[in-house]
Amino acid sequence: MKRFILVIIVIVLFSCNSTQLIETWKNPEVTTYEPSKVLVVGLTSNLEARRNFENQLKSELQLRGIEAISSLEIFKPEKMTENDLKTLENNLIDSGFDTILFSKIIGVEDKIVYKKNYDGYDETYSKFREDYLKYQDVYYNPDYYNEYTVYHAETALYCICPTKDRSLLWKGYIDIVEPESAERTITNYVNLVILALEQEQLINPELLINDPIDDELIN
Template sequence: MKKSISILLIAFLMSCSSTQLVESWKNLDIETYEPYKVLVIGLTSDETARQQFEEKLKSELALRGYEAMVSFDVFDKTPNTDKMTVEDLDALESKLIADGFDTILLTKIVGVENKTPYRRDYKNYDETYRRFKDEYLKYQEISHNPDYYEEFQIYKAETTVYCICPTKDRELIWKGYINITDPRSIEKTVTDYVKLVIVVLEEELLINPLEITKEEKS
């Protein structure tokens, strides 16, 4: 990950965000990229999360002057439980190109990791002066409370940007690996995730930054 991205994201990662950029990769053959029409796809069985995510990302791209559509409005809306074949994907790509799309932004969960942190509370606790009874009283709950070790999950997400220009294959432009820690609220998680993706794409010169008008500055 580039040093400039790390510096830019310090403030974001020190916030209460549930998302964290783990790794960012950019095609070395591409210095800048200017998408025209973007299809936003969220791969998840959670329809609510998918719709909120796609709509949020679509709105952020629109604010930056890009035409974007969500998979809900592009894919066939009739129920289809069958997996797509290579032929299906080829046909979809041809249709997207014919409809003026040149970019696909795809996000999916690629893994889940369980974590068990040690719950601690050091408020008003002097580490330089403690005795056996103080130590025992503080931590005896370990023997009586099965929830003393609190489990949570880290979802491993991946977002990729593809160019589907008519004269090229599905060329990978950018890929980012993002951890989502113990998501409790779909709305907050979606907001944090989209905000992080947008920040990185702006820094990588793959989308334009949000322009601030003079009225907004004053």
């Protein structure tokens, strides 16, 4: 039921959006989770996009009472060995981190969508020339089809608690369709991840700050 509610909310908020939550997985052994200190990692070679993404996600987590740090504040964006990563994890634990939120692009796909008049694949033509005339413009006239790119992304929430097994808590698969604005895409992606984590009870909702005017009226 909870998954159904999440899907409905995502459809309503992002149906006109190029950023879509495709699938999620949650560790069945975890019902709720309250991270206290999170390392935010956005793996990309575009340093500016990484900084913007990590900072936006960091800010959203902080609004929910979670201490969050961008990976760029901890280590340089360079290739690391397995031993380097083990050392990093141990250093994070020693510094009080209990969670890592890791995002990355896992694939890119080019797609073609034909216009409605050329989507009758189940039609049967009795003559070759009818069939050929129907579809030749699909290949020779770009006005009859649309080409676009889909970026397949993934965000995972990992527990690195010192007293528990270091394990995967949640994973979300997100498609980004033909992004036109990097800034808008990052914002939409961050909002989608935060919404999903809230619905799965893996982070608390945004903290409500009392309006000072309301406080004066109450007093």
